Amino acid sequence: MSALFGAAHNHGSGMTSQRARDRLVARLREDGIKDARVLDVIRTTPRHVFIDEALASRAYEDVALPIGLGQTISQPWVVARMTELLIEHGIPKCVLEIGTGSGYQAAVLAALVDQVYTVERIEELLRAARRRFRNLKLENIRTRHDDGNIGWPSEAPFDAIVLTAAGESVPRKLLDQLAPQGVLVAPLGSPGKQKLTRIRRESDEWLSDELEEVSFVPLLGGLS
Numbered sequence: 001m002s003a004l005f006g007a008a009h010n011h012g013s014g015m016t017s018q019r020a021r022d023r024l025v026a027r028l029r030e031d032g033i034k035d036a037r038v039l040d041v042i043r044t045t046p047r048h049v050f051i052d053e054a055l056a057s058r059a060y061e062d063v064a065l066p067i068g069l070g071q072t073i074s075q076p077w078v079v080a081r082m083t084e085l086l087i088e089h090g091i092p093k094c095v096l097e098i099g100t101g102s103g104y105q106a107a108v109l110a111a112l113v114d115q116v117y118t119v120e121r122i123e124e125l126l127r128a129a130r131r132r133f134r135n136l137k138l139e140n141i142r143t144r145h146d147d148g149n150i151g152w153p154s155e156a157p158f159d160a161i162v163l164t165a166a167g168e169s170v171p172r173k174l175l176d177q178l179a180p181q182g183v184l185v186a187p188l189g190s191p192g193k194q195k196l197t198r199i200r201r202e203s204d205e206w207l208s209d210e211l212e213e214v215s216f217v218p219l220l221g222g223l224s
């Protein structure tokens with residue numbers, strides 16, 4: 001995995017260096033992230049590439065940062081936690097992400113699973129994310145400009161689904177596109193009261209449990 005983002009990104013200095021990523025990983029571990037596979041990917045994924053140069057010096061702080069158009073790149077702890085939940089019962093083959101944003105979460109997933117499908121409603125963000133995937137030679141991410149509320153019907157079912165924007169509940173179409181024994185992770189609830197929620201599908205039953213409190217931008221409808 002380390003080879004994936006090899007030399008080209010090892011020359012960063014100061015806060016975009018490997019040292020900064022190592023410090024971030026140490027902090028995530030202190031804050032309860034246990035899965036070594038996830039920590040390894042965070043250690044090798046250049047988060048500074050996913051944000052504006054003006055903010056790059058803050059890339060390895062454990063905070064969400066603005067990416068323009070009112071959206072944010074998720075906090076590393078949240079990305080790590082959601083990824084941990086998605087792979088805890090085995091590595092899924094294909095994962096659907098709703099809310100590509102910067103593309104960071106998709107890049108983290110792409111290092112772990114065979115195929116990532118990611119849907120974003122804001123075209124301008126999607127275009128920038130695609131450019132990053134290309135530059136990083138991430139060839140197992142497929143992107144789509146669409147309203148994620150309808151999922152990606154032609155590629156369903158998915159072994160895992162992750163929503164990186166918060167709604168009151170999970171859209172029915174996404175529940176239906178989850179494979180049997182699949183896992184879906186989503187922030188649910190109203191602003192200020194969102195909980196990370198894990199849903200497991202057992203044939204035609206969806207079992208849900210609420211985990212940590214989180215703060216995400218809202219899941220909206222339509223295209224932009």
Ligand code: SAH
Binds near residue numbers: 071119147
């Ligand atoms: N996973 C992203 C987080 C981006 S923030 C990252 O790692 O950077 C959430 C993103 O969800 C925003 O880009 C927002 O435009 C997008 N979004 C919100 N509602 C959506 C919808 N219905 N369909 C697709 N994307 C949506």
